[in-house]
Amino acid sequence: MLEVKDLHVTVEDKAILKGLNLTINAGEVHAIMGPNGAGKSTLSAVIAGKDGYEVTQGTILFEGQDVLEMEIEERARAGLLLGFQYPVEIPGVKNIYLLKAALNAQRAARGEGEIPAPEFMKLVREKSAEMKMDPSFLQRAVNEGFSGGEKKRNEILQMLVLQPKLAMLDEIDSGLDIDAMKVVADGVNSLRDANRAILLVTHYQRLLNHIEPDHVHVLVDGRIVKSGDKDLALELEARGYDWVLEGSAA
Amino acid sequence: MASEEMEQLVRREYKQGFVTDIESDTVPPGLDESTIAFISQKKEEPQWMLEWRLEAYHQWLKMTPPSWAHLEYPPIDYQAISYFSAPKKPEDRPQSLDEVDPKLLETYEKLGIPLHERAALAGVAVDAVFDSVSVTTTFKEKLHEAGVIFCSISEAIREYPELVRQYLGTVVPQADNYFAALNSAVFTDGSFVYVPEGVKCPMELSTYFRINAANTGQFERTLIICDKQAQVSYLEGCTAPMRDENQLHAAVVELVALEDAYIKYSTVQNWYPGDEEGKGGIYNFVTKRGDCRGDRSRISWTQVETGSAITWKYPSCMLRGKESIGEFYSVAVTNGRQQADTGTKMIHIGENTRSTIVAKGIAAGRSDQAYRGLVKIGPRAKGARNYTQCDSLLIGDQCGAHTFPYQEIGNSTATVEHEATTSKIADDQLFYCRARGIDEEDAVSMIVNGFCKDVFQELPMEFAVEAEALLNVTLEGSVG
Numbered sequence: 001m002l003e004v005k006d007l008h009v010t011v012e013d014k015a016i017l018k019g020l021n022l023t024i025n026a027g028e029v030h031a032i033m034g035p036n037g038a039g040k041s042t043l044s045a046v047i048a049g050k051d052g053y054e055v056t057q058g059t060i061l062f063e064g065q066d067v068l069e070m071e072i073e074e075r076a077r078a079g080l081l082l083g084f085q086y087p088v089e090i091p092g093v094k095n096i097y098l099l100k101a102a103l104n105a106q107r108a109a110r111g112e113g114e115i116p117a118p119e120f121m122k123l124v125r126e127k128s129a130e131m132k133m134d135p136s137f138l139q140r141a142v143n144e145g146f147s148g149g150e151k152k153r154n155e156i157l158q159m160l161v162l163q164p165k166l167a168m169l170d171e172i173d174s175g176l177d178i179d180a181m182k183v184v185a186d187g188v189n190s191l192r193d194a195n196r197a198i199l200l201v202t203h204y205q206r207l208l209n210h211i212e213p214d215h216v217h218v219l220v221d222g223r224i225v226k227s228g229d230k231d232l233a234l235e236l237e238a239r240g241y242d243w244v245l246e247g248s249a250a
Numbered sequence: 251m252a253s254e255e256m257e258q259l260v261r262r263e264y265k266q267g268f269v270t271d272i273e274s275d276t277v278p279p280g281l282d283e284s285t286i287a288f289i290s291q292k293k294e295e296p297q298w299m300l301e302w303r304l305e306a307y308h309q310w311l312k313m314t315p316p317s318w319a320h321l322e323y324p325p326i327d328y329q330a331i332s333y334f335s336a337p338k339k340p341e342d343r344p345q346s347l348d349e350v351d352p353k354l355l356e357t358y359e360k361l362g363i364p365l366h367e368r369a370a371l372a373g374v375a376v377d378a379v380f381d382s383v384s385v386t387t388t389f390k391e392k393l394h395e396a397g398v399i400f401c402s403i404s405e406a407i408r409e410y411p412e413l414v415r416q417y418l419g420t421v422v423p424q425a426d427n428y429f430a431a432l433n434s435a436v437f438t439d440g441s442f443v444y445v446p447e448g449v450k451c452p453m454e455l456s457t458y459f460r461i462n463a464a465n466t467g468q469f470e471r472t473l474i475i476c477d478k479q480a481q482v483s484y485l486e487g488c489t490a491p492m493r494d495e496n497q498l499h500a501a502v503v504e505l506v507a508l509e510d511a512y513i514k515y516s517t518v519q520n521w522y523p524g525d526e527e528g529k530g531g532i533y534n535f536v537t538k539r540g541d542c543r544g545d546r547s548r549i550s551w552t553q554v555e556t557g558s559a560i561t562w563k564y565p566s567c568m569l570r571g572k573e574s575i576g577e578f579y580s581v582a583v584t585n586g587r588q589q590a591d592t593g594t595k596m597i598h599i600g601e602n603t604r605s606t607i608v609a610k611g612i613a614a615g616r617s618d619q620a621y622r623g624l625v626k627i628g629p630r631a632k633g634a635r636n637y638t639q640c641d642s643l644l645i646g647d648q649c650g651a652h653t654f655p656y657q658e659i660g661n662s663t664a665t666v667e668h669e670a671t672t673s674k675i676a677d678d679q680l681f682y683c684r685a686r687g688i689d690e691e692d693a694v695s696m697i698v699n700g701f702c703k704d705v706f707q708e709l710p711m712e713f714a715v716e717a718e719a720l721l722n723v724t725l726e727g728s729v730g
Contacts, residue, residue, distance in 0.1 A: 073688060
């Protein structure tokens with residue numbers, strides 16, 4: 001589904017990713033872990049198309065399409081969706097309005113008509129209940145005055161409504177208490193199916209107790225230095241990133 | 251009515267026999283006493299009206315155009331303007347929509363303007379308004395039952411001279427400013443509204459329903475009086491882009507609210523802004539002022555300004571009555587080469603008067619705009635309160651926004667709050683929306699509409715929907 005080959009990325013002339021390779025197949029959950037500043041967030045930002053990141057070498061293919069040639073919104077419509085670590089506030093724009101505009105934009109790209117209003121209302125009510133969000137959140141301005149946990153739940157709500165093929169979740173666990181973490185994890189787990197893939201970017205192992213990954217990758221200094229299954233995350237938790245660094249240097 | 255029928259009606263040939271003799275209805279360019287006498291005579295005005303006009307004219311001659319605004323335009327040659335232009339002859343106007351600038355039609359389409367209105371707006375020579383005659387009649391009957399007078403100012407001068415004489419020029423005096431003086435001398439039409447004591451006007455009044463609404467654009471004069479405990483909501487303008495042969499527009503609007511009266515005045519202004527270089531756009535110099543003359547009276551201005559090459563406009567409130575309330579909610583959008591210097595004045599005279607100002611400015615392209623607001627608290631205005639919030643949003647890096655707030659506080663018991671922000675349309679907001687699949691232009695309009703929401707919610711429902719559509723059309727192509 002997603003194939004990242006030899007990806008080199010610079011930000012303001014500073015090399016962040018230095019030859020990253022990653023292959024994700026449908027049905028899989030991948031976790032990217034690593035110390036601060038390793039380039040974890042850069043990877044998902046580059047895939048989503050954020051400005052300010054220069055790809056100097058390498059390719060990103062999504063279902064055979066050259067992602068780097070696509071506009072930001074085209075990537076989203078193709079099914080690549082980024083859940084933000086720090087979702088922005090958009091004053092005056094209702095949450096439900098953004099959801100509807102996004103869903104209809106994606107439907108239009110698939111040649112489908114706009115979703116009928118009753119059907120949409122039913123869908124968002126159902127999904128907000130899953131995320132344990134009061135329906136009043138839908139009527140509030142996007143992320144405005146939301147707590148950290150509410151913002152994260154709102155990101156997952158968008159995923160549940162938009163049903164991406166590849167959901168990329170950037171530090172979705174940061175700033176969450178244990179109850180909120182459970183709700184967010186349940187939401188992500190409900191996305192799991194054979195046709196969908198999930199990419200988790202996280203600093204801590206604890207998220208992976210709730211969302212069990214098929215593959216764990218350790219990203220250090222712009223490269224994936226070690227890959228394994230979920231046990232790798234546990235080992236990292238126990239031994240720290242230095243252990244991997246020593247291993248890769250050897 | 252089905253749209254095909256409508257289309258047929260619109261396409262119907264102009265029928266002979268409707269023509270009135272308009273040959274003599276023109277004056278050559280230039281302004282002197284005889285021009286004013288001509289206008290007054292054409293309007294069949296009483297002698298006092300002519301004298302009032304001439305008085306204004308003589309004052310105007312002694313005045314100079316204001317230069318303090320943050321605007322740039324070449325000097326206007328007032329002798330090159332024709333001050334009384336009759337409607338264009340049918341044969342000189344486009345004969346059908348096929349002859350109208352396709353770009354204009356495209357805009358109407360985007361705004362969702364009904365077909366029969368498109369023809370009227372584009373100046374097509376069919377009498378496209380005839381469909382609304384029956385609507386207008388019902389409308390007039392209802393108002394008549396309630397005792398509300400709603401007619402053109404010319405008609406009011408003839409039919410209700412005492413009312414007009416009592417109030418005209420009492421809010422905006424003849425020599426108030428250069429453009430108001432010019433308007434007082436040469437105004438050709440506009441609206442008159444009188445709502446009698448205790449009457450809540452049964453419907454929103456809109457210029458659209460006023461007969462003879464066409465061709466009154468250049469020097470409009472509007473006078474609205476709300477008697478004790480009366481209420482009215484008045485809608486001015488139209489979201490469709492209005493073209494006009496006349497570049498200079500200098501309107502005057504006067505509102506009078508007596509005890510416990512409430513006037514809500516909403517404007518959507520979309521005059522032609524000119525081409526990409528700003529050529530041919532309308533200069534809009536407007537004096538709008540409301541007088542809260544009675545205790546507990548309230549005047550509320552809501553405006554959405556998107557058109558014109560130049561906008562010079564400061565709807566204001568004189569808060570004389572005790573506990574009277576003045577409000578100003580404004581969205582000003584400039585794109586291309588447009589310039590706008592707009593804002594408000596809240597003059598607190600009476601005790602415990604309150605005012606609220608919410609001004610949102612959006613600048614895109616190479617446009618430039620300024621918010622200019624005065625809050626003045628007089629020595630007798632004990633306990634007066636004002637809240638001002640003005641926010642500017644910049645789209646791109648070639649536009650400008652400026653804020654000029656003035657405060658004159660003559661009273662230690664007053665509370666005056668002011669908040670101001672200027673922000674660039676945030677890249678991370680745009681990215682957030684686009685990363686959800688929303689294209690850039692829709693994302694911009696979503697963010698901008700959100701920014702304007704506080705003001706839009708003050709607009710009457712139908713107007714608010716139109717205003718959003720208008721904003722989107724105005725900002726089209728402002729990114730990317």
